[in-house]
Amino acid sequence: MNAERSPKSITTPDSASGDVVAVLHYPRFDIDKARGELRVAGRPVALRPKTFALLQHLARHPGRLLGRNELIEAVWRDVIVTDDSLVQCISELRAALDDRSQKLIRTVPRRGYIFDVRPIGSISGESLDLTAPSQSQAFDEEDCVPESVHEGTPEQAPCDFVDVAGKRRAASNTGEAGEELTSLARSTRATNNLPVQMPPLYGRAEDVAALARLLEVSRVVSVVGPAGIGKTRLAQAVAYELRNDYADGVWIVELASLADGLLLVPTVARVLGHQIALSEGGLTSLVQLIRDQSLLLLLDNCEHLLQQAAHLVTQIVADAPGVRVLVTSQEPLHIDQEQIFRLDALAVPANADATAAPGFGAVQLFVARIQAADPKFTVDSGNVSDVVEICRRLDGIPLAIEFAAAREPLLGVHGLLRRLDESLRLLAGGNRTAPARHQTLRGALQWSYGLLSAPEQTVFDRLGVFMGTFSLEAAQCVASDQTTDSWAVIDHLASLVDKSLVMVERGEVPRYRLLESSRAFALERLAITGSLDATRRRHAEALAQILTGDDLFEEPLARMRRIAPDLDNVRAAVAWALGPTGDHQIAVELAAATDRLWDARGFNDEGARLYRTIEPWVDESTPPRLAARFWFAVADLRMRTELKREAASALRAARLFQGLNDRFGAFRSLTVAAHQFAFLADRDAAIAALTGAEALLDDAWPSWLQTSVAYCRVVFAYFIDRKPDEARRLANAALQGLRLDHSFYGNRCEIMLPACDLLEGDFASALRRCNDILNRSSVTESVQLRSHILSLRGAALVYLDDFKAAELALRSACTLSMHARDPMACPYCHVALLLARQGRLVDAARTLAWIDNRQLQAVRDWIPPMAVSSYKEARAIVDSAFTREECDRLASEGARLSFEQVTAMAFPVVQSGVAR
Incomplete structure (x- = not known):
């Protein structure tokens, strides 16, 4: 039977190389083992620990062929890794050493690598394998290894070679030389x-x-x-x-x-x-x-x-x-x-790092094709973001990248990126010696499309309306009609996967996607046949139905995981529904179906803008159940800057559900209202909402609903009664017997524990709990929660005087909070205290002024008790350090800062160890 190979082979290391303290001097660089540092031209170059460990092992054996298995065993002896890890480290080393021509680290295909340079001096006893021959000694003229070997960099020879000398030696060792x-x-x-x-x-x-x-x-x-x-x-x-x-x-x-x-x-x-x-x-x-x-x-x-x-x-x-x-x-x-x-596409960098990006195949090809016309072109900090985004938008497909690079001399990198929406027209004019079907991207796609049957072509066209990945259920809903039933769609989808026109993303539940170029071609076909708008309508309707689901008691964490992959599809469907040929009621249905989606992906601010856009269309003509679901989605968005609006929306949803005799809907709405009023410290409203919810609770309902009520009580004890010991007791009681990786409200009860520790001054315990939570993906898969936990962790580290670690945690918390909950003042209260304790008093004073100004604005932040404590302590330090006139001047300066400016001030960019 045929079989598909696994993506990469996996090796389990079982030995390690020794570690010797020394400084090795080379003509252009030094390896400082004492400091764990590579210096090029006298300047330190940042390397990941594993990359530096690999460099150490290579340096210990100059001129000797080091096999892949040996290198993996030396560097990754305690973990299982794929060959990709080694190749990535080699690419990083070559980039750091500017070894484009591979004169320093050479590849011996299918065998390993040679570190082809020797130190000109060293400090302390360096345990080097100096008996190993260098390049000129290791192979005589007859047995020499070609200088250029294949590793996928622009200057190298195109392909690997067969090591004839190695075969001779192997044959000699086995007695079969003749x-x-x-x-x-x-x-x-x-x-x-x-x-x-x-x-x-x-x-x-x-x-x-x-x-x-x-x-x-x-x-x-x-x-x-x-x-x-x-x-x-x-x-x-x-x-x-x-x-x-x-x-x-x-x-x-x-x-x-x-x-x-x-x-x-x-x-x-x-x-x-x-x-x-x-x-x-x-x-x-x-x-x-x-x-x-x-x-x-x-x-x-x-x-x-x-x-x-x-x-x-x-x-x-x-x-x-x-x-x-x-x-x-x-x-x-x-x-x-x-x-x-x-065959997968070429690797595309996840981040726009000018040092690391050239080590990825997609960027290498893009740069090489541009350099054929402009040898001076390089990837640098000014263009790396555009280069990486171009490669990503083209899915790492070599043909598309080659065509795009051919347009760079005319458009420039930035202009090329802006024009990619016209990809099928833009990506033309390839190599004239290439086959006709590869001289334009459209030609290549037309060739593939022409091999499909008519029903397969119809299904392929309709799949073009999906953005990102899509489920089998969604494909059936969108691609089926009176002539093609949903079961036939399954068969046609399988055929398209077989023909490499639809990609499969494996997981617990497989999802599918079209490459961007294929999607553009499919949309073009829909437009030609006049069926684009009808297919987009069917896509929006299907998405609203699928996101809503048919499980009334679906646990919130399970719901988040189910609907999170469809964020891009929601954006596409909403864009159509709000457009000139769209449908306002479908827009309301989509909005009502997206509760939990924005929180799951960390775009709560985007959800808030959508709901405000759609809100005027929810009126007396809207079906009551749809209106109730819409207001529940608004209430459950959990934007801390909109707590009052969310609490009011929750009560509005509860009234609508009660009018429909929907006991469960009313219960859910009232528990959300209770949470929001507790955060607002509105005791009477919170108690009224919780009392109403408890009266509706049915013991036959799933246990997670009991946990949601328990979480309300924890929040009451902490935010309203200010009793952290009682909040901790209630949280621990609620957590008994729960599997936290399957419990939305259980996770939230757990997060209250470090908050209680902080309020009681047990900072070590708070830090330990935060670290434990961050190690469990079920909590951190919510961007909002990850931001909150990092903020708590940063606060604990500030009070423990670990300022360096606190800065890292708070930097991440502030960055995440910008989208997860709008730019919240809460983490900046801890940032102000960090700055004050670091002695950066001017920056601390400006940060406090920025917080004060936000509290005076129409949109007011909710600040929890521990953040208030940090604010007050920072304020006391600042006020005692400056005169009243100085305080007023700094307050005026800080109040004018934007969110981006206060963040840049608090966390300056560091380059080569110097802040700027």
Whole structure:
């Protein structure tokens, strides 16, 4: 049976290298082991601990080939990692050492790396393997390793090589030198139809190695992926690497231009040097001719000849044991013994870091293509954000990146990014020597699209309205109609996945997505057929229905996890519903279905803006149940700057649910109202809401609803009664027997424990609890909660005088709070105290003034008790340090600061150890 390979091989290290304190001096850099520091041109260069550990191990063995397994065992001995970790560290080292040409750290393909530079001096006893030969000594003229080796950087040779000298040595060690040398002599005489020199290949070193390993154990390997992802170039690179491993050669058969499947066998035969007539016995004759040969056959671009190619390969596997077949196709052959290698896009950086970004394949390719026209182009701090965003928007697809780079001389990087919305028109004019279907992105997509059946084309077109990922249920709702039922959609979706036009994102529940270029093509097709607006309406309606769900008692944390992946789809559906051809009632339905969504993804401010936009449309004409659900969503947004509005919305929802005799809806609304009034310290309103909720509570309902009531009581004790010991007792009682990774309100009860510790002055306990909470993903998957926990942790660290760690925690809390809860004053109360205790009194005074100004604005912040304590202590320190006139001047300056300005002032950017 065929099988898909796992993404990367996994190695478990079991040994470690020694650690010696020393300073090693090299011509352009130093390795300071005492400080754990790399210095280039006298300046420290920041490296991750594992990257520095790798550098240490390389430096201990200059000139010696260090295998991948050895390096992984030396650096990651206590953890399981993939080869990606090693490759990333090597890329970081090369970037830090400016080793673009790989003169310092060279790759020996499929074997490892050589640190090809020796120290010119050292301090203290350095345990170096100085007996290992350097580059000039390690290999004599006959056995030398080529200087340029494949790792996916612009200056290197395009492909890896076969280490002939290594094979000789291995043969000698096993006593089989004569037989091995004979084999080598035969392999060097092998013929092939490969290019004399391969073009550079970027970011595919691991794929080349993995594919070569698969060919060692599998007779048939199919490289599968969408158009333009680089299947052909990867397969050719592997064939080039293995060109000396097959006595009868490595042969590429290009099939894209072959329109008639009957011509497949004669075409393959002709490439192999045989003449086969177009007859029924042609395949048998071909297999007879090659049955005793040792060769690698590369069948390139088989997607339009799958049936014939599958028949051919099946016969070769059965009757020609020395032949291995490498296939490239958008769809697998689906034959026995086929090993499927699904090719991923080039790696794209997660962050816009000018130092790390050039180590990623997508950026390497983009830069190399621009440098072909402008050798001076580099990635720097001024353009790295645009470069990374371009690569991300193009999904790391090599063909799209090449086309985009070709437009950079005309548009510039920033202009190119702004024009990407016109991608199908923009991404044209590729290499004139490329196949016609690859000379424009539209051409590549049209080729793939033309291979689909009419029903598959219809489903593909309709999937174009999805943004980001989508569920199977959503695909069925949007793509089905009177002519295509929902079960047929499943079959067509599976076929599109098989043909690499729809990607699968594996998880507990699989989700699907179209590449951005494919999505643009599908939308274009919908527009041409005049069905775009109708499909967008169906998308919005389906999304509102799916997000609402049919489980009345769905636990809030489970709901957050279920609907969070659809944020991008909600944005697309809302944009249509609010647009000129949209529908206001569908907009209300979407808004009513998004409670918990904004909190889950940390965009509560975006949710608040949406609700305010839609609110005028919720009137007497709105169905009461829909209105009730809308006001509940508003109430449950949990924007601390809108507590009064949310509390009023909760009561409004409760009244509507009561009018519908919906006991559960009224209960949920009243508990939310009780929470909000407690935060506002409105005792009477909070007690009234909680009393009303408890009267509706049904013992037959799920237990998490009891926990929601318990959480109300914890909040009352802490915020209204100011009794942290009572709040702690109630929280611990509520937590008994709960699985916190499955409990929304249990998590919130737990978060109250460090808050109680802080209020009672037990800062060590508060810090310990915060650390425990941050280590559990069920809490931190909510951006709002993570911000709150980091704020508490920062406060504990301030009071424990660990200012460096406090600054890191509070910086993160303030950054997250900007979107999670609007720029809240709460964490800045702790920031002001941190600044005051650090002696940055002017900054502390301005921060306090910014807080005061926010409290005077129309939108007033809610500040919890512990933050009030930090504010008061910071105020006392500042007021005692300045005269009244100075205080007034600083207050005036601080009041004028924006959120971004006060944040930049509190947490200045640090470059090379100097704050600015």
